[in-house]
Amino acid sequence: MVAQGQPFDVLLAGFVAGTLAAPVRVLIESHLELSPANRRYVSRLEALAGAELEELPPVPMPNRDERLAAIFALEPAPPVAVKPVAPAGRLPRALRAHLGHDIDAVAWKRVMPGLKEFRLPETDGCKSSLYRISPGKPMPHHTHEGQELTLVVEGGFSDAYGHYLRGDIAFADDEVDHRPIADPDGDCICFAVLDAPLRMTGPILKYFGRFMKG
């Protein structure tokens, strides 16, 4: 299921403008790496920003001559490969860089049977976690006080609104009470970013809620 539509378009614009909270930026950049769905829109918005840059009234650089001379005095940059060769990994590059490692080094914590979590430190007011859901297992019922973005990194899951595969993003806000269920054919690994605490709604989740609150 392709993530498009109004809230998502604003987020993509925020990505281009460089104004997103760090975990959301990482999520969107990972999405663009994994899925071609929104690359064109993002690249067109970047072109728009470039055109806007051309039209800005210039503000002169003080000490222009000295600054130029400083650049010409730089040692030539060491020769580089045509492209930076990031070794292929299971996680998208942006997410690996954010975590500092790939999936094999993730210190999973078991939350309940069939669900493991690795919680990242809160950054720019956003909580974020990696989840690993066993085949066919549900994530707990929950609603949100803010918005939650869930990027599928491996495998897939379904909720009442659709089926999400690698590279897809599920969007939920305070009007959505959803219960994602992992596909039966393998573990589902997701990166979820939340800008407000989860509010548990299902029966067993008073228990679960203790673990989810920061």
Next chain:
Amino acid sequence: MTESGRTTPASGAELHAELVDRVARNRDRAAFARLYDHFAPRINAYLLRLGADNGSAEELAQEVMVTLWRKAEQFDPSKSSLATWLFRIARNRRIDAARRDKSGKLDAEDTALHPSAPEDAEDALSAGEREVRVRTALAELPAEQVELVRLAFFLDLSHSQIAERTGLPLGTVKSRLRLAFTRLRKHLEARGVAEV
């Protein structure tokens, strides 16, 4: 300072691409100085408008120009205009600088140099043509939506700051912005080669 302010966007993009090529091939200082005089003051203006103080805007603009000097050969004029490429570098430098302040850490890999969003095969327009079209797409939005897009996208104002500035209720700002970016998507994506 340069003549490019008077040229059309498309030919401006071509001139810039040629100048970068001279920098990449021969470390041509005169070519670089022309690019510096055109772009450094604009990147400086962009950073100032986003609220950087004078000193840090100048330092970041200088860093962007250092990147252009050192990595000129990585600019690909078939993928974007130089203005767009430099915008991406300035944006990522700004994010890195904010993170440096917070964590003292730096991201070693610079994704700005290579588009995360390669153009698809269908999209065979030149960078200059693309930018003309993108401007047209913005111009096709209703004026009130263009204004909101500018405030949110180019001025980095939060929804509540926009509400304050425009006198619109917060909920109206949110829903109109969503509408504006979705309309913009339609206009931007409609402009493939098929439509020439």
